[in-house]
Amino acid sequence: MSGLVVYGLKEWCEVNKEEFLPPVCAKLMHKDDLSIMFVGGPNVRTDFHVEEGSEFFYMVKGDMLLPTIQRGKKVEVSIKEGEVFLLPSRIPHSPQRVADTLGLVIERRRTTDESDCLRWYTDQNCTQIMWEKYFYCDDLGRDLVPVVKEYYSLKDSLVPGQYVCDNPPLKQDVDTEVPAPFNLHKWIDEHRGELYDGKTLNLFPGHPDKEFEILIAGHGKSDNHSDIETWLYQLHGNISLTIDGQTTQLKAGECLIIPANKHYSVHREPQSIGMIVKQNPKGNKKN
The missing domain is CATH 2.60.120.10 (Jelly Rolls)
Incomplete structure (x- = not known):
C-alpha cells in the first residue's frame, strides 16, 4: 500500500x-x-x-x-x-x-x-x-x-538550588490544572448512539492542551488532507482507506500512520469506530 x-x-x-x-x-x-x-x-x-x-x-x-x-x-x-x-x-x-x-x-x-x-x-x-x-x-x-x-x-x-537555571529556555506551566483520566471504553459506550449515527466526536473537548486533536469516528465516508502525520487506530469494525490510488482494509485492532501532506479517503462501515490522532507542534505556542 x-x-x-x-x-x-x-x-x-x-x-x-x-x-x-x-x-x-x-x-x-x-x-x-x-x-x-x-x-x-x-x-x-x-x-x-x-x-x-x-x-x-x-x-x-x-x-x-x-x-x-x-x-x-x-x-x-x-x-x-x-x-x-x-x-x-x-x-x-x-x-x-x-x-x-x-x-x-x-x-x-x-x-x-x-x-x-x-x-x-x-x-x-x-x-x-x-x-x-x-x-x-x-x-x-x-x-x-x-x-x-x-x-x-x-x-x-549537591547543594539544593545550586544548579537551577536562572533563565531557562523552557518555561514551566504553572497555571494549568489537567483534567483527570477516564475510561475510553466507557466513553465509547456512552457515545455509541452518536457514533453509530455517523458522527465524529472530539475525545477531549474543552481540554487545555491544544496540540493534540484526538477524534473518535463512526461510520461514513470522508475525503481528508493533513499537513501533519495522522495515526489511525481502528477500535471496532472495518474501514477502507484509499491513498495514492491504492485501497486497503483496516480491521479492528489494526493501526497505521498517514504521512504528512497526503490526500486520502476513508469509508467506514456501519457500526465501525476508529480513533484519529494528530499533534500540531504549534498548538500550545504563545505568539
Whole structure:
C-alpha cells in the first residue's frame, strides 16, 4: 500500500513483548513527526521530565502512576487499565510503571529550537529543586541517559538550588490544572448512539492542551488532507482507506500512520469506530 505499514496492535505487542521488560521497557512502533511507543515495566523514575510537547497516554494492560507538578503542587495521576490521559506541554511529570503492565504513549518530534529538562527535587512533595539540566532531545532512549548519569555522579555533593537555571529556555506551566483520566471504553459506550449515527466526536473537548486533536469516528465516508502525520487506530469494525490510488482494509485492532501532506479517503462501515490522532507542534505556542 504505497509504503504504508499496517500493524495489528495485539500481534505487534506479542512479537515485541521482550522489549517491554527491563532494562529496555519500551519499543517504538513509529518515529517521525509522531512517536508511537509502547512502554512496559517495572520502571521507577526519580526525575521529573519537562518538555515543550504534549503526551497522550492509553493504558492497554494494568495501571500506572504519573506524578505531576500542577499549579505549583505535586499531583499524582493514576491512569488505570483502559483509561486515556492527555498531558499538556511544559508540566513536570515522572512516569512510574510496575511489572506486567503495558501502555501506549504518543508524543511528537522536538523542533530544533526546543529544549527538554530533567529535574530532581529535594523532597517527596517537590517543594524545592535539587538539580536540573536543559538539553536537546532527539531520542529519549539515548539522550536522557547521560543527563541521568551526570546527576548521579554529582548527587552526593549537591547543594539544593545550586544548579537551577536562572533563565531557562523552557518555561514551566504553572497555571494549568489537567483534567483527570477516564475510561475510553466507557466513553465509547456512552457515545455509541452518536457514533453509530455517523458522527465524529472530539475525545477531549474543552481540554487545555491544544496540540493534540484526538477524534473518535463512526461510520461514513470522508475525503481528508493533513499537513501533519495522522495515526489511525481502528477500535471496532472495518474501514477502507484509499491513498495514492491504492485501497486497503483496516480491521479492528489494526493501526497505521498517514504521512504528512497526503490526500486520502476513508469509508467506514456501519457500526465501525476508529480513533484519529494528530499533534500540531504549534498548538500550545504563545505568539
